[in-house]
Amino acid sequence: MSPRARRSYDQYCSVARALDLVGDRWTLLIVRELLAGPRRYTDLHADLPGVSTDVLASRLRDMERDGLATRRRLPPPGAAYVYQLTCRGLELLPVLQALGEWGQPELGERRPTDAVRAHWFALPLLRALEGPGVVEVSLEEGDFHLYAGAENGPVYGDGPAPSEPDVRLVLDTDTCTAISRGELTLVQAVRDGRVEVTGEGVLAKALWEG
Incomplete structure (x- = not known):
């Protein structure tokens, strides 16, 4: 299945352009998981409770298309496919850190x-x-x-x-x-x-x- 057509805010603004790439539900949480390094699809699904398999697969395809993540096959004996962030994807770390700090008051009990x-x-x-x-x-x-x-x-x-x-x-x-x-x-x-x-x-x- 090919990636879905990219939706855009069609605004000449860097914030809007960034949200074109990572503004969909689950995308930044997938980035959070991939900051741990290469992850198998099954591991990602296990650590993202609530995401459907279809949505997770769709978001990963979008991230590959947009240059945020890559998919590769591990050599034997692993022989499994893993996803990992590209250099562009890794640049989202300070974005997540800032978002996490901003969201601290929302944690509550x-x-x-x-x-x-x-x-x-x-x-x-x-x-x-x-x-x-x-x-x-x-x-x-x-x-x-x-x-x-x-x-x-x-x-x-x-x-x-x-x-x-x-x-x-x-x-x-x-x-x-x-x-x-x-x-x-x-x-x-x-x-x-x-x-x-x-x-x-x-x-x-x-x-x-x-």
Whole structure:
């Protein structure tokens, strides 16, 4: 099936042009997931609860057509197709960060219908970190890792860090939620004993010293 014809606001404005590409429902959330690096379609569908298979497939085709993502086949023994962001797609990270910061006051209390994934806390924590490095995070919902200061590559991933991280953070979901809402800084949480920090180097030192 070929990509649908692109809809446009037909306005000579960079905001309108940007929304022509990423303004459809689900597109920016797909970008959020692909900031973790190459993802299989089934993994994307699992981590985007509520999206239909038809809509997800359509959005991915649109993103390929618009140069935001590519699809490739993994070599054996994987032999699965994965989607990943292009350099143009990766440039949406600061857009998502700004949108996430703007949306902090809207979080409020978690609703009974709200899904949650551990790695959805990755972008709020990235905003709270200073300096480059690999950060491993442990929550009740699971572990994930961050690449603070990453350029031209994944900015986070599920599970423990693939190599020795610069710092490990252990915290509960309530603390991480407070940080995501902007009610608490990561440094304050460390100072209050709500985050366990282990590691050596600049990132760990910055958190300990505040």
